[in-house]
Amino acid sequence: MRPDSSQGRPPVAVRATDIRKRYGGVVALDGVDLTVEEGEVFGIIGPNGAGKSTLFDILCGITKPTSGQIEVLGQDVGQMSPHLVARNGVGRTFQRTAVFGEATVYDNLLYGRHIGFRHSVMGRMFGSATYRAERDAFKAKAEQVLSLSGLSNERDRLASVLAYGVQRRLAVAVALMSDPKILFLDEPAAGMNGRETADFVALIETIAPGRTVVIVEHDMTVIKALCQRALVVVDGRPVTVDAPDQVFKHPEVISAYLGAEDD
Numbered sequence: 001m002r003p004d005s006s007q008g009r010p011p012v013a014v015r016a017t018d019i020r021k022r023y024g025g026v027v028a029l030d031g032v033d034l035t036v037e038e039g040e041v042f043g044i045i046g047p048n049g050a051g052k053s054t055l056f057d058i059l060c061g062i063t064k065p066t067s068g069q070i071e072v073l074g075q076d077v078g079q080m081s082p083h084l085v086a087r088n089g090v091g092r093t094f095q096r097t098a099v100f101g102e103a104t105v106y107d108n109l110l111y112g113r114h115i116g117f118r119h120s121v122m123g124r125m126f127g128s129a130t131y132r133a134e135r136d137a138f139k140a141k142a143e144q145v146l147s148l149s150g151l152s153n154e155r156d157r158l159a160s161v162l163a164y165g166v167q168r169r170l171a172v173a174v175a176l177m178s179d180p181k182i183l184f185l186d187e188p189a190a191g192m193n194g195r196e197t198a199d200f201v202a203l204i205e206t207i208a209p210g211r212t213v214v215i216v217e218h219d220m221t222v223i224k225a226l227c228q229r230a231l232v233v234v235d236g237r238p239v240t241v242d243a244p245d246q247v248f249k250h251p252e253v254i255s256a257y258l259g260a261e262d263d
Contacts, residue, residue: 010037013212019068030236041213043223043230051236061085091180093171095187101160112177149173165196182212
C-alpha cells in the first residue's frame, strides 16, 4: 500500500461526501460521510431500516444518490453504471446468495470472470491467441480461488446442493474471480451458524491482505473480528466512526440497538 506522504496515511480507496437519498418524501440517507483507506476492512452497521443497504448500493454504483459525491479508487462513481464500477476494480456479494444453482462451482467461477474477457465469439470458435490466453488465465485463476476459498473438493458439484455456508463462500469466490481491488460484502454471515460464521471470518482474513473490504453486517462478532473501523448509521444519519470496541460503547449506538428489532 502506498503511503500518503502529505498525511502519513494510506491512500483513500472509498470517499463519500454528504450523501443524501430521498424516495419521494422518505429520507433514506441524510448527510453521510465516510472515508475508507486502502487495505482497510471497514464495517457499516446499524439497526434494521437505518439506511445501511441504501448506502452500500450507492457506494457500489447500483443506486444513485439524490445528492453528494462518491469516489471509489479515485473515480467519481455517482453517475457510472454498475458494470463500469465493477470494471474499475469493485467486486461485491449480495445479502441473498447470488450463485447459479444449476451450474457447477467451477462454472460459477467462469461467470465471475466473464467481465474480464476480451475475446470475440469468432475468436472462441477459431481458437484465437487472445481466447487461448484468456482461457489459460481463467484456469489458473480458478485453481487459485478454489484453493483460497476452500472449494477445491466442491469444484464439480452443483451449487444448489452445497450447504448454505458453502454457497456463501462460493459467492465470495465468484467475486474474487475479477481480481477486485475493493470487495463489498452485504451481510455475508446472515443465516450462518456459529461454525459457519467462524469459517467465514477465517476466509475473509485470508483474502483481505492486499485489498480493501467493506462489510455491512448485523453479526457484531464478525465486525469485531474483522474490522479496523466501523460506521454506525441510525435513521439515515451517521452517528460515529471508530474502532468496533469504541463504537459499541457509544450511547446512541447502545440506545439504537436496544430499541431495534433483530433482522
